[in-house]
Amino acid sequence: xxxxxxxxxxxxxxxxxxxxxxxxxxxxxxxxxxxxxxxxxxxxxxxxxxxxxxxxxxxxxxxxxxxxxxxxxxxxxxxxxxxxxxxxxxxxxxxxxxxxxxxxxxxxxxxxxxxxxxxxxxxxxxxxxxxxxxxxxxxxxxxxxx
Amino acid sequence: xxxxxxxxxxxxxxxxxxxxxxxxxxxxxxxxxxxxxxxxxxxxxxxxxxxxxxxxxxxxxxxxxxxxxxxxxxxxxxxxxxxxxxxxxxxxxxxxxxxxxxxxxxxxxxxxxxxxxxxxxxxxxxxxxxxxxxxxxxxxxxxxxxxxxxxxxxxxxxxxxxxxxxxxxxxxxxxxxxxxxxxxxxxxxxxxxxxxxxxxxxxxxxxxxxxxxxxxxxxxxxxxxxxxxxxxxxxxxxxxxxxxxxxxxxxxxxxxxxxxxxxxxxxxxxxxxxxxxxxxxxxxxxxxxxxxxxxxxxxxxxxxxxxxxxxxxxxxxxxxxxxxxxxxxxxxxxxxxxxxxxxxxxxxxxxxxxxxxxxxxxxxxxxxxxxxxxxxxxxxxxxxxxxxxxxxxxxxxxxxxxxxxxxxxxxxxxxxxxxxxxxxxxxxxxxxxxxxxxxxxxxxxxxxxxxxxxxxxxxxxxxxxxxxxxxxxxxxxxxxxxxxxxxxxxxxxxxxxxxxxxxxxxxxxxxxxxxxxxxxxxxxxxxxxxxxxxxxxxxxxxxxxxxxxxxxxxxxxxxxxxxxxxxxxxxxxxxxxxxxxxxxxxxxxxxxxxxxxxxxxxxxxxxxxxxxxxxxxxxxxxxxxxxxxxxxxxxxxxxxxxxxxxxxxxxxxxxxxxxxxxxxxxxxxxxxxxxxxxxxxxxxxxxxxxxxxxxxxxxxxxxxxxxxxxxxxxxxxxxxxxxxxxxxxxx
Numbered sequence: 001x002x003x004x005x006x007x008x009x010x011x012x013x014x015x016x017x018x019x020x021x022x023x024x025x026x027x028x029x030x031x032x033x034x035x036x037x038x039x040x041x042x043x044x045x046x047x048x049x050x051x052x053x054x055x056x057x058x059x060x061x062x063x064x065x066x067x068x069x070x071x072x073x074x075x076x077x078x079x080x081x082x083x084x085x086x087x088x089x090x091x092x093x094x095x096x097x098x099x100x101x102x103x104x105x106x107x108x109x110x111x112x113x114x115x116x117x118x119x120x121x122x123x124x125x126x127x128x129x130x131x132x133x134x135x136x137x138x139x140x141x142x143x144x145x146x
Numbered sequence: 147x148x149x150x151x152x153x154x155x156x157x158x159x160x161x162x163x164x165x166x167x168x169x170x171x172x173x174x175x176x177x178x179x180x181x182x183x184x185x186x187x188x189x190x191x192x193x194x195x196x197x198x199x200x201x202x203x204x205x206x207x208x209x210x211x212x213x214x215x216x217x218x219x220x221x222x223x224x225x226x227x228x229x230x231x232x233x234x235x236x237x238x239x240x241x242x243x244x245x246x247x248x249x250x251x252x253x254x255x256x257x258x259x260x261x262x263x264x265x266x267x268x269x270x271x272x273x274x275x276x277x278x279x280x281x282x283x284x285x286x287x288x289x290x291x292x293x294x295x296x297x298x299x300x301x302x303x304x305x306x307x308x309x310x311x312x313x314x315x316x317x318x319x320x321x322x323x324x325x326x327x328x329x330x331x332x333x334x335x336x337x338x339x340x341x342x343x344x345x346x347x348x349x350x351x352x353x354x355x356x357x358x359x360x361x362x363x364x365x366x367x368x369x370x371x372x373x374x375x376x377x378x379x380x381x382x383x384x385x386x387x388x389x390x391x392x393x394x395x396x397x398x399x400x401x402x403x404x405x406x407x408x409x410x411x412x413x414x415x416x417x418x419x420x421x422x423x424x425x426x427x428x429x430x431x432x433x434x435x436x437x438x439x440x441x442x443x444x445x446x447x448x449x450x451x452x453x454x455x456x457x458x459x460x461x462x463x464x465x466x467x468x469x470x471x472x473x474x475x476x477x478x479x480x481x482x483x484x485x486x487x488x489x490x491x492x493x494x495x496x497x498x499x500x501x502x503x504x505x506x507x508x509x510x511x512x513x514x515x516x517x518x519x520x521x522x523x524x525x526x527x528x529x530x531x532x533x534x535x536x537x538x539x540x541x542x543x544x545x546x547x548x549x550x551x552x553x554x555x556x557x558x559x560x561x562x563x564x565x566x567x568x569x570x571x572x573x574x575x576x577x578x579x580x581x582x583x584x585x586x587x588x589x590x591x592x593x594x595x596x597x598x599x600x601x602x603x604x605x606x607x608x609x610x611x612x613x614x615x616x617x618x619x620x621x622x623x624x625x626x627x628x629x630x631x632x633x634x635x636x637x638x639x640x641x642x643x644x645x646x647x648x649x650x651x652x653x654x655x656x657x658x659x660x661x662x663x664x665x666x667x668x669x670x671x672x673x674x675x676x677x678x679x680x681x682x683x684x685x686x687x688x689x690x691x692x693x694x695x696x697x698x699x700x701x702x703x704x705x706x707x708x709x710x711x712x713x714x715x716x717x718x719x720x721x722x723x724x725x726x727x728x729x730x731x732x733x734x735x736x737x738x739x740x741x742x743x744x745x746x747x748x749x750x751x752x753x754x755x756x757x758x759x760x761x762x763x764x765x766x767x768x769x770x771x772x773x774x775x776x777x778x779x780x781x782x783x784x785x786x787x788x789x790x791x792x793x794x795x796x797x798x799x800x801x802x803x804x805x806x807x808x809x810x811x812x813x814x815x816x817x818x819x820x821x822x823x824x825x826x827x828x829x830x831x832x833x834x835x836x837x838x839x840x841x842x843x844x845x846x847x848x849x850x851x852x853x854x855x856x857x858x859x860x861x862x863x864x865x866x867x868x869x870x871x872x873x874x875x876x877x
Contacts, residue, residue, distance in 0.1 A: 015261075026260075031180040032173020034375070036325040037407045041808035044325055072173035081168055089167030092774040095782065096619025097170025098325035098375030104171055126816045130808070132325050132376050133619050135781030136816040138774075 001065045005030065006074030012061075020064045021045045021056040024071060032072035032101045036130075043129035046102035047071045053109045055128075072101035075108050083146050084108055091142035095133035102129050107143045119144065156639065158632040158836050161774030164624040165640070166373075166617075178345050178372035179329030183400035186331070187216055189386075189393050190263035190403065192253040192270045193412055194245045197281065197801025198482040201243055203273035206253060209266035214258035217396045218270065224392065226361030230384055232351055237448040237485070239359055239388045245274070246447035247484050248802050249412025256393040256401050263403075279482040279801040283421050283442040291480040293445045294453040296460035298533045298730035301471035307427030307435040311507045315424065315500040316867040319444065319796040320417035322489050323813055326375015327410040332390035333400040339366035340391045341645070345374055347381040347488075347616045350651035359388045360395065364646075367391070371643035377618035378786070379488030380414040382656055383450050411806035415450050415487030416796055418443040418478070420459070420496035426504045432512050432522050434469040437532065441476040441497060446485035452478035455486070457592060458493030460730060461533045465501045466544045466585045466740055467523040469532040474730070482801045488656055490786060491847045494586040499868060502582040502851035506858070516581055516855075521548050535731045540738070540839075541829035544583075547742045547764040550825055551581065556746060557823065559759045570752040577759070580745050580855025584848030588737040588840045589659040593725040596736070598660075599650030600667035602630055603713040604675050606703045608638025608690075612715075614645070615652035615664040620842060621775040622660045626668045628771060629835050633672035635688035650717065658739060658840030661771065662833070667718035669835035674714035679706060721833055737831060741765040741844035743784065746820075747856035754872030756860075758788050758820040758853055765824065768831040768839030779842040780824045787849020789814045791857075795869050 003010050005028065012027050021038075024030045024047070033056050034044035040055040047056045048070040076082030081089075084107050094100040103126065110117055110125035117125070122143050131139060156162050169175035194201075206218040221228055221240040228242065229235040241252045253270050257263035280286055330344040339362060346352050349369040357364045374381065386403050393401040405413050420443050427436040441459045445452035460476030489495075509519040524544040530537055556579065590596035601612035609630040617623045627639035652664045676688060683701050685693035692702040706712065724732040746760040763780050770776055793812040797804040805811050830837020850868060858865050861875050 025180075030173075031176075034177075034325070035179065035404070035406075036327065036375070037808040039407070039807055039809050042325060076172055078168050078172050078174055081172055085168065085171035088171050089163050092161070092164070092621075092778045094164070094167050094170040095621060095778060096324070096326065096374060096376040097166070097175055098177065098619075100170045101173040104173075123816050128815075130325065130813050130815060132323055132378070132786075132813065133782045134778055135783070135785035135814075135822065136819040137781040137822055138778055139816070 001062060003064055003069060004067065005069045006071060014061050016062065018061045019057050020059040020061045023061040024056060030071050030073055034098050034101060036098065043102040043106065044099050046105040046129065048105060048109060053106050072104050075104055082108065084111065087142040087146045091138045091145065093134060093138035093142040099129055099131045103139060111146060156628055156631040156637060158628050158771050162624055162628055162772055164621050165627060166623060176373050177326055177375050178343060179326060179404050181331040181343055181402065183331060183333055186400040186402050187256040187258065187397060188260040188263045188403065189254055189256050189390060189401050190267040191251045191389065192267040192272065193249045193251050194272055194274060195249050196245060196274065196276060197248045197279035198277040199245050199274035200277055201241060201272065201274050203271060204252060205271035208269040208271060209255055212262065212266050212269065214262040215255060215266045217256045217393055218253060219392055219396060220253045224359055227358040230355045230359055230388060231449055232383055232451055233453050234449040247482055254389045254393060256397050281481050281483055281798065281801045283444055283479055286479040286481050287442060287477055293449050293478040293480055294456050296457050296476040296730060298460055298472055298474035300533065300535055300729065300731060303471060303473065305436055305471045307429050309428045309430065309508065309511050311426045311504055311511055313424045313500065313504055313507060314866060315422045315503060317420045317496045317499055318868055319419040319798060320489060320790055320794050321411060321796050321811060322378035322380035323811065324376030324378055324380055327405045327407060328385040328413050329404040330386040330390050331400060331402045332394035334394045334398055340394050341368045341370060342387060342391055343370045343372045344387045345372065345381050345385065347377050347618060347656050348654035349614055349646055352384055352387055353646045355384060356387055356391060360391055368645045368647045370645040371614060371616055374616065374618045378490045379656060382488040382654060383415050385413045407808060408806045411803055415485050417489035418445065418455060418486040418496065422497065422500040424500050424504050426508050428508055428512065432514050432519050434467055434523050436471040437464045437469050438473045439463045443478045444481055444483050444486055445478040446481055446483045448485045450485045450487035452486060455493035458587065459497050461734060462494045462585060463497045463501065464532040465498065465583060466525050467532060468525050468529060472532050474533060483798055484803065491586065491843045492657065495847045495850060498582065498584060498847045499851045502855065506855055517548055517552050520583065521545060524548060533730060534734050536733050536735060540831050542738055542740055543766050543827050543829050544740050546827055547740055547766060550764045550827065551742050551744055551762060554762050554825065557760045559746065570750045574751045575748055576751060576860040577746065577748050578856045578860035580852050580859055582743060582848050582851035582855055584741045584844035586739055586843050586847060587735040588739055589657050589663060589720050591723050591735045593723050596653055597717050597719045598652045598663040598667045599715065599717050600652065600664055600671050601649060601713060601715040602668060602671035602675050603711045604634060604679065605711045606707050608636045609634050611639065611641045611668055612644050612649055613641065613652050613664055614643065614649050615660055616655035618655050622655065622664065624775060625661050625665055625771050629665055629668045630672050633669060633676055637690050658843050661838050661840050663718060663720065665835045665838065667716045670718055671714040671716040674716065675712050679712050737839060739766055739839060739841045739844045741841065741848050743848040743852040745852040745856045747853060747860060749857060749860040749875060751861065754875035756792060756857055760820050761822045761849065763822060763824045763845055764827060765841055765845060766827045766829065767841045768834055769828050769837035770826050771836060771838050773826065776826055777824050780845045781822045783842060783845025784822050784849045785814045785819055787846040788853045790868060791850045791853035792869050
């Protein structure tokens with residue numbers, strides 16, 4: 001099947017029952033999306049699918065054919081981080097960093113759709129992203145400061 | 147919201163950004179579960195999700211005969227000592243005729259791919275006969291299933307007070323729930339040895355256990371530090387370690403595994419559930435004269451670190467309060483519940499929930515303000531810990547943190563509706579305030595030879611810090627580099643994580659110890675390099691250009707490093723501690739940390755719902771090496787503490803975990819998290835680098851009792867068990 005990942009068409013063989021997260025990580029070696037709960041509860045695997053944030057663990061890979069998928073790797077790179085990524089680092093919003101790629105994708109979608117979000121907007125947009133380390137304070141400060 | 151002085155820089159005292167931040171934010175940081183190797187096999191574990199059973203038949207044939215399966219191993223295949231354990235080696239590497247807790251591993255499989263490995267693991271025939279599960283703590287005590295009894299007897303045991311408060315308290319089993327689940331990679335070296343990349347808080351203690359289990363010399367096993375998605379105590383004990391090494395050595399190929407969340411719940415230790423009986427006696431003026439406590443901790447099926455956890459529960463059973471007569475009996479007990487071990491606070495959390503409730507109830511009985519009662523009894527330097535009798539010789543600002551939080555204005559939090567349907571009339575939503583202290587030891591105690599090795603190398607490209615210390619997310623890496631830059635006067639520093647063959651132990655990334663311990667080693671090593679270079683070249687200072695004298699460069703780094711990079715390796719030890727005598731007395735601890743929190747909570751009395759609207763925290767840190775990271779540790783600690791107060795519980799029914807998923811194990815989300823206002827108290831200690839002290843467990847310890855204190859005030863209820871659920875408030 002063909003997948004459009006971060007603006008590139010990729011041909012990948014899938015068995016049929018793999019979720020998008022598995023295909024991204026194990027077949028395409030895009031390891032930014034993380035595998036923490038596989039139940040859509042923690043948001044570590046968040047990607048954009050046709051512009052909407054989804055938990056890639058809950059998307060059947062086959063259902064992603066024809067959709068535009070954006071992963072954390074498509075938002076910024078170490079040499080050219082997106083301002084959201086830079087702000088998260090500047091505010092100490094990544095500790096262990098396992099949730100951070102999902103936070104980046106959710107925050108990116110928020111700022112694309114609400115360029116000047118209130119703190120309540122930030123909390124609502126990130127309600128599906130669990131962070132076990134930071135207590136969220138630095139994340140809220142970072143997104144408010146992009 | 148807390149604001150920070152944002153300074154880009156690298157010296158001690160600045161809010162330096164963490165060096166692995168951009169890789170983490172861009173998804174390029176390599177976590178242990180991201181590792182791969184050429185020609186790699188995948189491993190899966192067959193577990194029996196039964197609390198206690200005799201294995202009557204384990205037949206691996208159906209798995210072995212599947213296409214793509216390379217090995218299926220059981221306890222009989224363990225090459226060396228078939229037991230592991232950080233303190234006492236009592237846990238079978240794989241089940242030995244019996245499973246003693248829900249999810250114990252029975253067999254392991256290596257196959258061409260993960261799916262095949264999992265299907266093969268499921269195909270193993272496991273027949274068993276269920277056995278009665280011992281899951282009740284009092285029954286375990288009656289049956290003398292005691293891992294360790296820690297008695298404390300201090301003072302004149304005939305002394306009594308006029309005002310008496312008795313209480314019984316329970317705390318739940320808690321999962322650390324690090325977002326990264328267990329994963330790892332083992333690579334055979336072709337000469338009978340193996341390289342292991344595990345999830346670990348202390349690779350050298352893994353090495354000792356692994357070499358024994360594998361029947362190898364320690365230099366044949368090399369354990370490597372890895373990138374971890376959190377730990378919080380869950381990586382102090384081994385998980386995938388021996389299994390992966392066994393499979394790699396058997397197949398001669400690299401073997402990787404990864405646990406899903408359900409398996410992760412089975413695959414790591416938990417925070418001990420506790421039952422506690424307390425009796426506080428005071429005089430009419432509010433001075434504590436006698437405290438008695440009995441503390442039972444549920445250690446689960448194997449020792450793990452229970453023997454050390456119960457020591458903390460016993461020695462911190464009274465808190466940071468003065469009392470001359472103390473009787474404590476702490477018991478860590480063996481049951482068929484999941485094994486318990488380390489989690490942020492390490493035995494100090496459970497008793498803080500109890501003794502802080504007791505202090506509030508005593509204040510009520512005396513008609514005193516709760517903070518006034520705490521101030522009246524607060525210990526300080528030169529005084530003695532109520533339990534062990536140890537003199538406090540380091541700064542310990544108990545009074546200061548209490549006075550500081552009392553002076554903090556209570557935030558005027560907006561009156562947002564509490565948010566659950568607006569069915570409750572406004573007057574039935576009550577706001578209340580609660581306070582509680584967090585108090586704990588720093589680094590390892592009771593005479594343990596606790597040390598950290600580090601090597602500092604000065605290169606033409608700045609300082610290199612070599613360490614085996616686990617960076618679990620806490621930000622130790624930032625601190626080590628700040629220390630090296632500050633001592634050596636250079637702008638650039640980087641951390642090199644060496645495996646167990648290339649550097650000595652850094653000790654555990656636990657017990658709030660790495661800033662002081664590995665930080666202390668880096669500080670001493672960098673100082674030695676500095677002195678050596680200055681002596682060799684006759685300089686009086688260093689900077690990015692080289693060695694200076696009177697502000698002028700006398701030799702550049704290129705010339706200094708021409709004959710080799712200057713370096714020094716140091717083994718750093720904290721002030722020695724003693725083993726307890728038969729009454730639990732002695733200088734058992736190297737240092738202590740104190741913090742206090744105030745919780746402002748809204749409670750819907752009709753629906754039983756609670757919302758924490760504000761937390762204020764005052765935290766002793768010795769000296770603030772990185773204020774931004776300190777704030778991050780306080781806020782993260784608060785989140786875990788209030789999670790334990792209101793949300794989190796590993797629900798056990800006769801030893802079976804009923805909620806081993808993130809759907810059913812509730813973690814605080816960003817919508818639950820209140821704003822946190824933090825004040826850092828700096829009273830430099832004598833032995834940590836630049837006077838720094840560890841502290842990152844105390845914010846968690848304090849948050850739980852502070853939230854519940856506020857709930858008690860709002861509801862008038864005893865609320866002697868956590869987590870406090872809606873039904874505890876309504877019915």
